[in-house]
Amino acid sequence: MKIRPATDMDCDAIWTIFHHVVAAGDTYALDPQMSREDALAYWFAPGTHTYVAEGDAVGDGVAVPGKPTASPTIIRAPQILGTYILRPNGSGGGSHVANAGFMVSAGARGKGIGRAMAKHCLNEARRLGFRAMQFNFVISTNTSAIRLWKQLSFGIVGTLPGAFRHPDKGYVDVYVMYRSLLD
Amino acid sequence: MKIRPATDMDCDAIWTIFHHVVAAGDTYALDPQMSREDALAYWFAPGTHTYVAEGDAVGDGVAVPGKPTASPTIIRAPQILGTYILRPNGSGGGSHVANAGFMVSAGARGKGIGRAMAKHCLNEARRLGFRAMQFNFVISTNTSAIRLWKQLSFGIVGTLPGAFRHPDKGYVDVYVMYRSLLD
Numbered sequence: 001m002k003i004r005p006a007t008d009m010d011c012d013a014i015w016t017i018f019h020h021v022v023a024a025g026d027t028y029a030l031d032p033q034m035s036r037e038d039a040l041a042y043w044f045a046p047g048t049h050t051y052v053a054e055g056d057a058v059g060d061g062v063a064v065p066g067k068p069t070a071s072p073t074i075i076r077a078p079q080i081l082g083t084y085i086l087r088p089n090g091s092g093g094g095s096h097v098a099n100a101g102f103m104v105s106a107g108a109r110g111k112g113i114g115r116a117m118a119k120h121c122l123n124e125a126r127r128l129g130f131r132a133m134q135f136n137f138v139i140s141t142n143t144s145a146i147r148l149w150k151q152l153s154f155g156i157v158g159t160l161p162g163a164f165r166h167p168d169k170g171y172v173d174v175y176v177m178y179r180s181l182l183d
Numbered sequence: 184m185k186i187r188p189a190t191d192m193d194c195d196a197i198w199t200i201f202h203h204v205v206a207a208g209d210t211y212a213l214d215p216q217m218s219r220e221d222a223l224a225y226w227f228a229p230g231t232h233t234y235v236a237e238g239d240a241v242g243d244g245v246a247v248p249g250k251p252t253a254s255p256t257i258i259r260a261p262q263i264l265g266t267y268i269l270r271p272n273g274s275g276g277g278s279h280v281a282n283a284g285f286m287v288s289a290g291a292r293g294k295g296i297g298r299a300m301a302k303h304c305l306n307e308a309r310r311l312g313f314r315a316m317q318f319n320f321v322i323s324t325n326t327s328a329i330r331l332w333k334q335l336s337f338g339i340v341g342t343l344p345g346a347f348r349h350p351d352k353g354y355v356d357v358y359v360m361y362r363s364l365l366d
Contacts (some may be wrong), residue, residue, distance in 0.1 A: 010230055011319065022275070025276055028275065029277025030273075031275050075259070089212075090212030091213050092205070092211065092323075093349060093350070094346060094347055094348075094357075097343070097346050123224055132191070132346065134343060157342055158341015159341070160361055161315075161363070163277060163280050163315065163361075167278060174277075176341045180344070181295075
């Protein structure tokens with residue numbers, strides 16, 4: 001798997017992942033009906049660094065034009081497995097704190113892609129000179145994310161009571177999570 | 184003093200207040216060099232409710248055309264003393280929590296204008312159906328704001344260590360403050 005800056009070529013794949021995550025309405029405080037245009041404007045906003053995690057995917061044995069087809073042809077086409085954004089959480093006196101958001105393709109979950117992107121993100125944030133990273137809105141029911149952030153040394157620094165209306169569980173708490181990036 | 188929705192006619196006054204507050208760089212995580220265009224786009228963003236506090240100001244005794252001028256004419260012209268915004272803090276499952284921001288004209292501080300706008304804001308937020316209000320970034324050195332929010336039943340629900348670089352005091356903590364709007 002390779003993690004690299006996203007390009008315009010990745011928009012279709014990013015939108016597929018984004019739409020699936022946001023339409024579920026259980027992990028992000030974003031409109032589940034958000035349009036592709038608004039979603040890509042958000043994910044590629046000015047000042048936002050956008051990345052994708054790319055892995056090899058085994059194709060469906062489609063024949064390649066001009067290539068022998070004596071045996072079923074296996075194509076290993078790169079596939080976008082996840083995407084993340086990294087940006088300043090504020091401007092002015094708040095611009096030394098980074099914020100980030102992560103999304104993994106439904107078919108690629110449980111394979112460490114979120115963790116790999118998070119580690120990449122922490123390195124990128126340090127490289128860009130950020131002194132800390134803050135997640136403003138970690139929904140308390142998103143236990144796999146919380147477990148990962150804790151393993152990566154994020155602490156819960158705030159609890160927002162009932163700040164998220166979960167589609168199944170009703171009003172649930174939300175955490176603010178934070179970690180220093182200084183050694 | 185009257186608090187009312189802002190109109191395009193208020194843009195000059197709002198920009199004067201906004202620029203003075205933000206250029207100081209000690210209370211908002213906004214770029215102190217923010218342009219008028221960006222400032223007004225932020226203060227009047229889609230989905231944001233924008234208000235002004237208007238008070239009578241004694242004018243300079245300017246003569247009114249067509250009026251007798253036997254005695255010095257006192258004009259009481261409305262003056263914008265402060266401005267605030269009210270908006271959802273998130274979308275989707277987070278849209279029931281309000282966020283707000285307040286700015287008072289430098290010459291009108293210490294006269295209860297911030298408090299009057301805050302009370303107006305809490306009423307407006309209830310009227311609009313919000314269930315809670317959250318301030319994401321209350322800088323710990325802004326003691327007059329913190330005192331006011333505490334008096335208005337906001338609690339500190341999170342502390343962001345060193346999340347603001349104060350122009351004089353260096354890295355200082357930031358509070359997340361929150362209150363329910365349900366009875």
